[in-house]
Amino acid sequence: QGEVRDCQELTDVERAIETVINQFHCYAVKGQKEYLTPNEMQELVVQKLPHLGKVRCVGPLEEKIECMGDPDEAKLEFGEYWDMMGDAAKGCRRK
Amino acid sequence: QGEVRDCQELTDVERAIETVINQFHCYAVKGQKEYLTPNEMQELVVQKLPHLGKVRCVGPLEEKIECMGDPDEAKLEFGEYWDMMGDAAKGCRRK
Numbered sequence: 001q002g003e004v005r006d007c008q009e010l011t012d013v014e015r016a017i018e019t020v021i022n023q024f025h026c027y028a029v030k031g032q033k034e035y036l037t038p039n040e041m042q043e044l045v046v047q048k049l050p051h052l053g054k055v056r057c058v059g060p061l062e063e064k065i066e067c068m069g070d071p072d073e074a075k076l077e078f079g080e081y082w083d084m085m086g087d088a089a090k091g092c093r094r095k
Numbered sequence: 096q097g098e099v100r101d102c103q104e105l106t107d108v109e110r111a112i113e114t115v116i117n118q119f120h121c122y123a124v125k126g127q128k129e130y131l132t133p134n135e136m137q138e139l140v141v142q143k144l145p146h147l148g149k150v151r152c153v154g155p156l157e158e159k160i161e162c163m164g165d166p167d168e169a170k171l172e173f174g175e176y177w178d179m180m181g182d183a184a185k186g187c188r189r190k
Binding site for chain 2: 021
């Protein structure tokens with residue numbers, strides 16, 4: 001019974017936030033859930049945001065990833081990841 | 096056929112981002128989807144983030160809402176809303 005989490009009671013928004021958080025954890029392999037490398041972030045964007053890409057809001061996102069530094073060594077922390085997802089969201093809203 | 100959107104093809108992350116965007120639009124009544132008033136944001140947090148609240152990550156969120164200014168007149172734009180949701184998410188991650 002200790003494992004019981006009231007996930008089923010989460011609201012749609014809470015589940016949505018959880019989904020975005022989980023992606024970070026899934027892809028942050030090298031940084032052990034603490035940070036994403038630019039390569040990992042790039043992989044996440046390609047695999048998980050293919051449609052945001054199509055509507056051309058991910059353009060600036062990819063530029064930002066390139067500016068982050070060494071693709072395998074630079075560190076993107078959770079807050080920066082969230083900001084980047086926000087940029088993608090803002091791009092979509094503008095559409 | 097003009098209405099066809101490939102929603103069913105959206106990835107889980109894209110749907111999640113869409114959900115978070117939609118909340119902003121739903122609650123931004125006074126600002127006609129352009130901004131939330133502090134009262135509207137407060138309503139959103141209470142109704143849509145009840146569990147994030149329980150785990151005590153929404154504390155700072157409510158403080159921030161109070162600091163925004165006149166509850167019915169101050170304007171919270173989409174970027175600020177997204178940042179606040181990020182603060183809630185960070186709080187949860189820390190747990």
